[in-house]
Amino acid sequence: MLTVHHLGKSQSERIVWLCEELEIPYELKTYARDAKTMLAPPEYKALHPIGSAPVITDGDIVLAESAAIVDYIVAKxxxxxxxxRADDPGFASFLYWFHFANGTLQPGLGRLMILNRLALTEDNPMLMAMKARTERAFDLVEARCGQAEYLAGSAFTTADIMSVFTLTTMRYFQPYDLGRLPNIRAYLARIAARPAYQRAMAKGDPGMALLLS
Structure with missing residues (x-):
């Protein structure tokens, strides 16, 4: 049995959502963050040597890393x-946005979160550079959301599943105002209307306000 080990308010929401979109059988095990440190509990860290979310188990297989898990579940x-498919006109866009999610967008906001916790001055060169890089990443998503219904084009794909966490739940850890980004807000409204997304968030993080705007 495929088991999704979901840590609250984490990238593992992607995997719950993927399973709901595919409508495949899976077991969901949820874990709460430590109330003081906001880190994963010991039983979650023990699942995989890397000690972070997401993690799945499937028989004897234990797998971490969002993109690897998404590819594994979709394939198996x-x-x-x-x-x-490789012969689809949107294939290159699909690959780009799928990997942009954890290659550029998520690391950018994550590094900005760390720098902000260091209480650096606003004119710190490193902080300024990371803010500018993050702005460029969000601007690129904004432009794409104005061109197409979904990131790969007209079809909803795993590129969207990989990207939405950073645009939404990640902002609990590093606030980011979407007020200047109307195309992203419209895109997130389309995501919010998807029944599978609604089911996934209700199962994985019940009661959590969704940062969709």
Whole structure:
């Protein structure tokens, strides 16, 4: 049985959402963060040597890393759904945005979070450079959301599942105002209307306000 080990307010929400979109059988085990440190509890860290979310188990297999898990589930349990074939005109865009999520967008906001916790002055060169890099990343998503219904084009894909966490839940850890980004806000409204997204968030993080605007 495929088991999704979901740490509250974490990137593992992607995996719960993916399973709901594919409508495949899975077991969901939820774990709460430590109330003081906001870190994963010891039983979650023990699941995999890296000690961070997400993690799945599937029989004897233990797998971490969002993108690896998404590819694994789609290939083994999803018959390749929610991806684009190499002969699809949107294939290159699909690959780009799928990897942009954890290659550029998420690391940028994560590094900005760390720098902000160091209480640096606003004119600190490193902080200024990371703010500018993060702005460019969000601007790129904003432009794309004005061009297409979903990141890979007209079809909803795993590129969207990989990206939405940073645009939403990650902002609990590093606030980011979407007020200047109307295309992203409209995109997130489309995401919020998806029944599978609604089910996933209700199961994984019940009661959590969704930062969709």
């Amino acid at each position: 349990h999803g018959q390749g759904r929610l991806t684009l």
